[in-house]
Amino acid sequence: MKLLPTVLANLFSRPATRDYPSYVREPFARTRGELVNDISRCIFCGTCARKCPSQCLAVVKDSARAEGSWSLEFFACVGCGVCVEACPVHALSQKTTHRPVAVARAVITLRAALPARPAKKDKPADNAEPAGKDEPTEKDEPAG
Amino acid sequence: MARTVIPFGPQHPVLPEPIHLSLVLEDERVVEALPTLGYVHRGLELLAAKRDCTQMIQIVERVCGICSMLHAMCYCQGLEQMLGLEAPRRARLLRVVWSELHRLHSHLLWLGLFADSMGFEALFMQLWKIRERVMDVNEATTGNRVIVSVNVIGGVRADLDQGQINWIRETLVDVEAGIKNLQATIMHDPTVGRRTRGIGVLGREAAYELGAAGPTLRGSGWAQDMRQLKYAAFDELDFEPVVETAGDCWARGSVRFRESLQSMDLVRQALGKLEGQGVGGELTVKAKAKPEGEVLTRVEQPRGECLYYLKGNGTLFLERVRIRTPTFANIPALTAMLPGLDFADVPVVVLSIDPCISCTER
Numbered sequence: 001m002k003l004l005p006t007v008l009a010n011l012f013s014r015p016a017t018r019d020y021p022s023y024v025r026e027p028f029a030r031t032r033g034e035l036v037n038d039i040s041r042c043i044f045c046g047t048c049a050r051k052c053p054s055q056c057l058a059v060v061k062d063s064a065r066a067e068g069s070w071s072l073e074f075f076a077c078v079g080c081g082v083c084v085e086a087c088p089v090h091a092l093s094q095k096t097t098h099r100p101v102a103v104a105r106a107v108i109t110l111r112a113a114l115p116a117r118p119a120k121k122d123k124p125a126d127n128a129e130p131a132g133k134d135e136p137t138e139k140d141e142p143a144g
Numbered sequence: 145m146a147r148t149v150i151p152f153g154p155q156h157p158v159l160p161e162p163i164h165l166s167l168v169l170e171d172e173r174v175v176e177a178l179p180t181l182g183y184v185h186r187g188l189e190l191l192a193a194k195r196d197c198t199q200m201i202q203i204v205e206r207v208c209g210i211c212s213m214l215h216a217m218c219y220c221q222g223l224e225q226m227l228g229l230e231a232p233r234r235a236r237l238l239r240v241v242w243s244e245l246h247r248l249h250s251h252l253l254w255l256g257l258f259a260d261s262m263g264f265e266a267l268f269m270q271l272w273k274i275r276e277r278v279m280d281v282n283e284a285t286t287g288n289r290v291i292v293s294v295n296v297i298g299g300v301r302a303d304l305d306q307g308q309i310n311w312i313r314e315t316l317v318d319v320e321a322g323i324k325n326l327q328a329t330i331m332h333d334p335t336v337g338r339r340t341r342g343i344g345v346l347g348r349e350a351a352y353e354l355g356a357a358g359p360t361l362r363g364s365g366w367a368q369d370m371r372q373l374k375y376a377a378f379d380e381l382d383f384e385p386v387v388e389t390a391g392d393c394w395a396r397g398s399v400r401f402r403e404s405l406q407s408m409d410l411v412r413q414a415l416g417k418l419e420g421q422g423v424g425g426e427l428t429v430k431a432k433a434k435p436e437g438e439v440l441t442r443v444e445q446p447r448g449e450c451l452y453y454l455k456g457n458g459t460l461f462l463e464r465v466r467i468r469t470p471t472f473a474n475i476p477a478l479t480a481m482l483p484g485l486d487f488a489d490v491p492v493v494v495l496s497i498d499p500c501i502s503c504t505e506r
Binding site: 001002003005006007016028029030031032051052053054078079080081082085 | 195198199200201202203206266267270273276280283284285286287288291293301302325326328329332333334335
């Protein structure tokens with residue numbers, strides 16, 4: 001009975017829920033969503049893979065072919081943002097939205113040429129040379 | 145009279161997580177309750193040997209799906225103690241803000257589930273509607289609703305600007321008004337009273353002897369709260385534990401209800417101190433050494449005392465992480481409350497200790 005005033009107030013007030021999916025709330029600016037790598041800036045140092053708590057990242061540096069690959073198993077990614085903070089060249093970033101639902105487990109692999117020379121530690125990484133002419137390639141490979 | 149054994153759980157409408165109770169009944173009356181655990185063990189403590197001590201922050205956060213921030217805070221405090229660091233004042237105040245917001249949304253969640261356990265769906269919906277506002281604050285200020293990931297060894301990762309502080313204050317005004325609107329229903333409604341008053345009584349002595357923790361202990365008249373240890377920035381804040389003496393389900397509900405109001409007060413106090421400090425300022429201190437030695441830390445989770453034992457051996461990997469969560473401490477108390485009750489009261493009493501089984505089993 002004590003809830004009656006609240007129930008009556010609810011009858012004459014706007015609904016508390018949104019009419020999803022016809023209306024979707026804008027994400028907050030700080031929301032940690034999908035992880036993106038600007039592969040043209042990546043120097044394939046592997047810091048992100050070492051720091052990742054869920055070990056969803058793998059970085060392979062192929063010096064013989066002057067090519068590096070960065071792969072993300074996005075089903076394992078917990079979106080903590082540790083890699084984004086650790087990236088010395090600020091190639092990693094997070095969107096405010098999440099990746100759409102996937103039906104199959106997959107790995108995103110990005111490949112690019114290795115940078116011409118390793119970025120110096122004392123030099124801010126934003127000025128690093130764009131890495132080679134190879135276009136970044138994205139392909140989904142089913143995981144083992 | 146012939147005895148019947150009724151299995152309660154691990155899948156039961158009232159239980160958010162799996163725990164099994166074998167209830168021995170005589171007619172409709174519970175004679176004995178035997179708990180079985182182990183349905184959601186994930187081996188998180190053992191991961192400490194495979195992940196380094198900074199990666200473990202994100203792992204211990206996943207011990208609990210409701211009060212994640214407090215687990216990470218307890219772990220980081222332990223490591224800071226081991227490394228001889230002290231987090232900057234601003235970081236400690238921010239930890240209070242987020243930990244109390246976690247307590248607030250956890251208590252609102254529990255009050256909703258408690259209402260649901262006695263079939264009061266309308267109250268459940270109202271409380272969860274209010275809780276969403278707190279979750280929005282969490283998401284906007286940290287980047288995630290529950291697993292906030294703000295703690296690092298030596299401080300916090302995120303800061304609040306003046307706009308956000310004002311917005312949190314405004315939101316808390318609405319949340320407080322919403323909760324106070326429901327105060328009469330939660331505390332004085334005859335229907336709620338009939339399902340909770342005098343049900344599942346845990347006496348003062350029994351609570352102490354069985355090692356109960358948190359609101360279960362405070363509902364039985366003990367003013368014991370780990371925030372009295374003055375961790376984080378609680379040394380600067382005005383704080384008194386909330387205590388009830390009846391020891392029944394109503395008293396435990398009342399403690400949590402009053403604590404949710406108290407949490408808002410603590411958030412406001414901490415925000416005031418942050419404003420006094422001005423915007424900006426150091427958020428972390430850098431750790432230079434590797435963890436070595438043994439440390440025991442405690443924080444007050446929404447469910448009670450949470451204890452972390454950490455053992456470092458001078459490498460990046462900890463040798464042992466031992467987590468004791470409050471629900472584990474409250475299960476013996478629960479088995480002592482159940483005998484003598486009607487079978488229909490069991491769901492309400494089980495919910496009254498706020499069981500968090502994933503925490504318990506880690």
